[in-house]
Amino acid sequence: MKKPIILVVVVLAGALAALKYFSSRNQPPAAPPVQAPAQQVPEGVALPEGAQDYTAPTASEYVYVPSPNQGTYDSFTLPPAAMSLKGACEGGSIKEIMENHGRTWGYFTGRRVAFSPKKSQEIYTQIGDYYACLSAARHDITMCGELPGDAEQDGITVTLGDSPLGRCRDKAGIFLFKGYVAGRVKEQSNCIGFLSSWHSRDMARVSPPDFCASAAQGPEKLAAYARDKFSDVWGSAEKMMGFSRKVCGSDAACLANNDLWEGIRSGRPDKCPPAYAPHCAALIQKTQVPCAAILTNLSKTYCAAYKDLVKQGGGYPGYTPEEVAEDLRLKAEKRAEEERQRREIEAVTKDVNTRLKKMTGVKTD
Numbered sequence: 206m207k208k209p210i211i212l213v214v215v216v217l218a219g220a221l222a223a224l225k226y227f228s229s230r231n232q233p234p235a236a237p238p239v240q241a242p243a244q245q246v247p248e249g250v251a252l253p254e255g256a257q258d259y260t261a262p263t264a265s266e267y268v269y270v271p272s273p274n275q276g277t278y279d280s281f282t283l284p285p286a287a288m289s290l291k292g293a294c295e296g297g298s299i300k301e302i303m304e305n306h307g308r309t310w311g312y313f314t315g316r317r318v319a320f321s322p323k324k325s326q327e328i329y330t331q332i333g334d335y336y337a338c339l340s341a342a343r344h345d346i347t348m349c350g351e352l353p354g355d356a357e358q359d360g361i362t363v364t365l366g367d368s369p370l371g372r373c374r375d376k377a378g379i380f381l382f383k384g385y386v387a388g389r390v391k392e393q394s395n396c397i398g399f400l401s402s403w404h405s406r407d408m409a410r411v412s413p414p415d416f417c418a419s420a421a422q423g424p425e426k427l428a429a430y431a432r433d434k435f436s437d438v439w440g441s442a443e444k445m446m447g448f449s450r451k452v453c454g455s456d457a458a459c460l461a462n463n464d465l466w467e468g469i470r471s472g473r474p475d476k477c478p479p480a481y482a483p484h485c486a487a488l489i490q491k492t493q494v495p496c497a498a499i500l501t502n503l504s505k506t507y508c509a510a511y512k513d514l515v516k517q518g519g520g521y522p523g524y525t526p527e528e529v530a531e532d533l534r535l536k537a538e539k540r541a542e543e544e545r546q547r548r549e550i551e552a553v554t555k556d557v558n559t560r561l562k563k564m565t566g567v568k569t570d
Contacts, residue, residue: 275370276353278313281306286493287335290500294508299500302328302507308523309514310507313358316525318518324510326367331503333372334484338496340377341488344390346398349373378402380465380481384488386420386427386448387470393417410434424448424466 282288282303292298307313310320310328319325333352340348354370356363365371382399384390396417400408411434419430428448435442443452447462461478468477468485474495477485486495514522521529 275350278307278311278353278356278358281311281353283332283335284339287500290497290504292508293501293504294511297504297508297511299504302504305523309511312356312361312363314523315359317523318514318521318525318529319523320510320514324506327506327510328503329367329369330372331499331506333369334376335496335499335503336369336373337377337380338484338487338499339493340373341380341384341484342491342493342496344381344384344392344395344488344491346374346377346381346395349377349398374398375402376484380469380484380488382420383466383469385417386424387466388421388423389469389472389488393421396420 276282283299288300288303290299292301302310308317308319310325312322312325312329314320314325320328333349336349336352340346349370352369352373354363354368355365356368366375378395378399378401381390381395385393385396385399397413400411400413400416411431416427416430420427424446428443428446431442431446432439443449444456444459445462447453447459448466450460450463450467453459453463464476464478465481465485468474468481469488472489474482474486474489483495483498487493511522518524519529
């Protein structure tokens with residue numbers, strides 16, 4: 206009896222070795238991984254047409270100039286504190302969102318399956334808002350200069366107004382200037398930053414140093430200076446500033462500007478318009494903690510758009526057509542290899558069973 210048992214053991218050992226060999230050889234290369242997602246205040250109103258027939262000032266040094274370390278779209282990122290925040294969905298953390306810039310979203314994604322320009326613009330806008338909030342916390346509009354601005358690439362042109370830099374400067378310019386008039390913000394660069402959003406022909410009416418010197422003394426002094434320079438359009442200009450509610454009447458933009466002014470002046474962020482609530486809190490409290498709310502909304506925006514993109518792209522968000530074709534090819538090869546191995550294992554198993562039957566005389570399944 207010992208001889209048949211030994212033979213059975215030998216055959217089984219050989220079968221196991223064969224199964225291991227066939228299941229491990231010729232594995233196809235791994236397919237490339239699919240990237241997982243893991244009452245508006247006006248931003249600036251042009252003066253009436255009649256106020257624009259002037260030449261531009263020669264004092265170009267008073268025009269706000271972005272930081273020499275201005276960001277680019279190729280190296281777009283956010284501060285470490287922002288990158289550590291979790292997302293509203295799997296793959297939707299701020300770090301993952303920024304890692305997917307230029308792939309699933311952005312101006313320059315090439316032929317990839319990516320967000321629509323409108324959805325990408327929403328994300329850029331929220332990033333501009335976030336940096337505007339950081340500027341509020343630090344009382345420093347020059348922080349906006351870390352963001353990318355106008356650009357042209359692959360036949361696509363991005364204007365300054367559509368860029369994160371432009372959004373940051375426009376938004377930060379408004380509330381930092383009001384903070385400057387209220388005496389909460391001291392650096393004159395924040396007043397100059399506000400003036401930089403003006404049309405050059407409008408700015409030609411004022412002397413930037415005199416304008417900012419008047420603004421630093423409060424709304425009454427500023428109004429007296431501006432009334433003299435814009436006497437022909439003073440009614441419109443006064444509403445644009447929104448320092449007095451009684452001049453607003455039913456003008457929604459003026460009323461919103463006044464809400465922003467009163468919130469900053471009184472140190473009451475809850476009085477500010479909802480779109481500026483984090484910025485007002487950051488400016489008044491001198492902390493960037495309120496800015497996290499903007500990133501939470503950013504993640505929600507990304508997650509919703511990514512979910513749609515996965516459906517639209519057939520499970521290939523962020524891929525080019527060539528990458529999709531290559532991934533499908535590799536997956537087809539892998540399926541074919543798995544099927545071949547399955548058939549070889551079946552053949553080996555059948556052979557083992559046949560031998561066992563012959564050696565032992567035992568009927569096997």
